[in-house]
Amino acid sequence: MVLVVFIPSTLASIAGRFSQPMTSDEFRERTDKLDSDFWDRLDEFRSRPEGTREGLLKKIEMQGEFVMKDAEKRGGMHEEHLAQQIAQVKLARATTRISPVAIVQHLLESYAGTGFERHLQFLENVQSHARQFRIFIADTDSADQESLHIFGIREGMSQKPVAPEAVPKFEDTLSLSKDFNDSAMEMLLLTLFVIVLLSGAYLAFVRVEI
Numbered sequence: 647m648v649l650v651v652f653i654p655s656t657l658a659s660i661a662g663r664f665s666q667p668m669t670s671d672e673f674r675e676r677t678d679k680l681d682s683d684f685w686d687r688l689d690e691f692r693s694r695p696e697g698t699r700e701g702l703l704k705k706i707e708m709q710g711e712f713v714m715k716d717a718e719k720r721g722g723m724h725e726e727h728l729a730q731q732i733a734q735v736k737l738a739r740a741t742t743r744i745s746p747v748a749i750v751q752h753l754l755e756s757y758a759g760t761g762f763e764r765h766l767q768f769l770e771n772v773q774s775h776a777r778q779f780r781i782f783i784a785d786t787d788s789a790d791q792e793s794l795h796i797f798g799i800r801e802g803m804s805q806k807p808v809a810p811e812a813v814p815k816f817e818d819t820l821s822l823s824k825d826f827n828d829s830a831m832e833m834l835l836l837t838l839f840v841i842v843l844l845s846g847a848y849l850a851f852v853r854v855e856i
Contacts, residue, residue, distance in 0.1 A: 668727050676723060684716050706794065706802045713798030728769075735762055746839045749832050756829035759820055771818050778814045786812075 668676075739762065742748040755761025787793050787804045796802025 668730055673723075673727055677720070680716065680720060680723075687712055703794070706796055706799055710796040710798040710802050717798070732766070743832075743835055746836060749836045749839070753829055753832045753836065756832070764820075767820065768818060771816070775814065775816045782812075782814050 739748075739752065743752075752761070756763055784797075786808060787795055787797070790804035790806055792806075793804040794802040
């Protein structure tokens with residue numbers, strides 16, 4: 647009873663303390679600082695006099711470069727936060743494998759296409775779609791000879807309309823082979839648990855008979 651009910655939750659709680667991700671307040675504080683710095687700098691760029699066409703182009707280039715660097719910082723911060731959360735969950739799940747109930751739960755999640763592993767597959771599909779979308783934007787902009795090819799600023803990118811059917815569609819696909827590989831270790835551990843329990847029951851029965 648202790649092995650089934652108390653140990654999994656207790657070990658998961660202990661494991662979570664050893665792998666503490668960034669808290670929501672810390673993450674919000676960092677994003678708020680980025681927001682403040684971003685709008686201050688962007689207002690500074692926009693308030694600069696344009697003068698000639700060369701001055702206008704230089705202003706757009708500086709704004710585009712700043713926006714792209716800001717996006718890179720935000721992306722890195724989000725990836726760091728997500729990686730910390732994933733590491734914490736993986737550690738907790740690995741620790742709770744001592745319980746047969748936790749193993750069965752992980753198996754059911756894998757076969758049903760739900761749970762943590764399914765969530766990781768969804769994140770991979772999202773990242774893949776984001777890469778495809780960035781490539782699509784770059785290709786579309788490069789095909790427009792009238793564009794300034796300055797990313798991050800509307801004035802620096804193509805103004806031509808885009809057909810909706812040309813935009814890459816997001817597809818959340820399932821990988822059965824990955825699900826099977828993820829559940830293989832769970833199946834092995836569960837089999838070992840069953841063998842140990844049956845062996846223990848058999849030995850106890852033999853001792854009673856003697």
